[in-house]
Amino acid sequence: MSRELKRGTIELVLLTLLADRERYGYEIVSAIEEWSGGRLAVRDGTLYPVLYRLEEAGFIEPRWETPDRGVPRKYYRVTDAGRDELGRLTAEWREFAAGLDAILGRKGGA
Amino acid sequence: MSRELKRGTIELVLLTLLADRERYGYEIVSAIEEWSGGRLAVRDGTLYPVLYRLEEAGFIEPRWETPDRGVPRKYYRVTDAGRDELGRLTAEWREFAAGLDAILGRKGGA
DNA sequence: ATATACTATCTTGTTATGCAAGATAGTCTA
């Protein structure tokens, strides 16, 4: 899977997964593979910087959970602004995919 | 339109347009807007380097046309290797879009 | 005890590429 195609879509993917429910970073890696039917994969070294970008932009909020046993987990949830952004990014993706599908000749894309 | 979404798709777009028929660079800029229904746009400063990449890879071939009047035009046509690459890129795009749509279309659940 | 493997977060350096901005040059009209 080409690295370049993923550009600009990972934030959309993360917001979608976190809008479903609160998740922690390491969990998201496997969720992406599962939700995409094995078609998409993202490394954790890619994931964390994206989470920080989203947090700094106010789209998601972290919450540490430190269990008696086990490694601490940092759970993220989507803010109201994050849901707005999710809607915006989704619309942008659909518009882009529709434009590309129109060029490829596929009818009724996105 | 986000710059990042276009990443890795411009070569696919160019090969598609040039597989339709021979075209020159400046013409492709407007063809992209037309074919995409106004949804996609690419600057000429973006286009020419991509054409050189495709030419160097052996996917397209140039042909200068110098009319008695007017600025010379460099027409590109797709090679056999270019058609193979077009098929490969198209499949990759469809796989990626299917994966992302699967994530976007999934409402809750495991 | 120690080695391996797994969970989990985080950082650094590399690389690819789309684009803004500008250079160059010919044509056409006012």
Add this chain to the structure above:
DNA sequence: TAGACTATCTTGCATAACAAGATAGTATAT
């Protein structure tokens, strides 16, 4: 003689995905 338009091409910048590695706790086996 100026402006707008066609047409190709170059330079430098910003962004983001990733490989690779660091850190650290837990679990199992030998």
